[in-house]
Amino acid sequence: MRETTISNTVLERLAIYYRSLKRLEENKVDYISSKELGEILGISSDQIRRDLYDFRMDISYYHDFGVRGRGYPVSYLLKILEKSLGLNNNVEIALIGAGSLGGALISYDEFKKIGLNIKYVFDINFNKAIRDLAGIEFYDVEQIDEILTKNQVKMAIIAVPAKAAQDVADIIVEAGVELILNFAPTYIEVPNNVMVRNEDLSIGLIGLSYYLSNKESELTFVKNLG
Numbered sequence: 197m198r199e200t201t202i203s204n205t206v207l208e209r210l211a212i213y214y215r216s217l218k219r220l221e222e223n224k225v226d227y228i229s230s231k232e233l234g235e236i237l238g239i240s241s242d243q244i245r246r247d248l249y250d251f252r253m254d255i256s257y258y259h260d261f262g263v264r265g266r267g268y269p270v271s272y273l274l275k276i277l278e279k280s281l282g283l284n285n286n287v288e289i290a291l292i293g294a295g296s297l298g299g300a301l302i303s304y305d306e307f308k309k310i311g312l313n314i315k316y317v318f319d320i321n322f323n324k325a326i327r328d329l330a331g332i333e334f335y336d337v338e339q340i341d342e343i344l345t346k347n348q349v350k351m352a353i354i355a356v357p358a359k360a361a362q363d364v365a366d367i368i369v370e371a372g373v374e375l376i377l378n379f380a381p382t383y384i385e386v387p388n389n390v391m392v393r394n395e396d397l398s399i400g401l402i403g404l405s406y407y408l409s410n411k412e413s414e415l416t417f418v419k420n421l422g
């Protein structure tokens with residue numbers, strides 16, 4: 197797997213800052229300080245400043261993240277985050293597997309708003325409702341190699357059943373894909389030049405369940421004390 201100079205945790209926080217700033221921009225907020233952003237996100241202002249600094253963003257002019265008491269211009273911060281995260285390049289993404297999950301991803305407009313465009317969709321058996329979605333190019337799996345190679349697609353999402361995921365991964369890697377977001381609940385083997393991120397919603401739920409059980413044990417403890 198390819199080495200990156202920035203940790204996934206920092207990258208995830210930068211993505212969270214970006215998404216939050218996008219919302220602020222939509223709500224016509226012009227300036228934001230690290231303190232205010234931190235309060236919205238539940239992250240310390242020190243952490244935010246450190247993340248931006250570690251990401252080598254040219255923020256020296258706004259070093260204290262509080263220019264004339266107003267903070268950063270939201271549009272400026274968005275631009276540098278967009279540039280650094282590679283979001284302003286209108287990235288074309290392939291999706292393999294247009295079932296329940298794939299269909300939901302295709303219908304989610306927010307990706308396009310941030311320059312991530314699920315453009316090429318492949319399936320062995322398209323569902324008609326999904327096929328009717330506008331602006332998407334649908335193809336049979338047989339065409340994966342041809343379409344991805346011709347359009348030099350580097351990023352793909354796998355949303356097929358686990359038993360088909362490795363075969364799909366092999367085909368898209370052969371066609372030049374270097375970055376894979378894998379939703380199938382299985383690990384896929386890829387060459388060293390390819391990066392895979394395994395996405396699993398149950399991880400988030402397990403995290404929440406931990407807080408729930410901790411809260412309950414605390415309550416039990418308090419009750420027992422009473």
Ligand SMILES: NC(=O)c1ccc[n+]([C@@H]2O[C@H](COP(=O)([O-])OP(=O)(O)OC[C@H]3O[C@@H](n4cnc5c(N)ncnc54)[C@H](O)[C@@H]3O)[C@@H](O)[C@H]2O)c1
Binds near residue numbers: 355356398
């Ligand atoms: N990571 C998560 O949190 C999460 C959540 C939901 C589902 N999933 C996983 O995502 C995957 C998709 O889930 P779903 O609910 O959309 O399933 P689904 O059955 O609704 O859709 C799967 C789609 O993949 C297609 N398909 C099957 N084999 C294929 C192949 N070889 N090439 C191309 N297309 C193929 C099917 O025709 C179908 O349209 C599953 O592996 C599921 O376990 C993960």
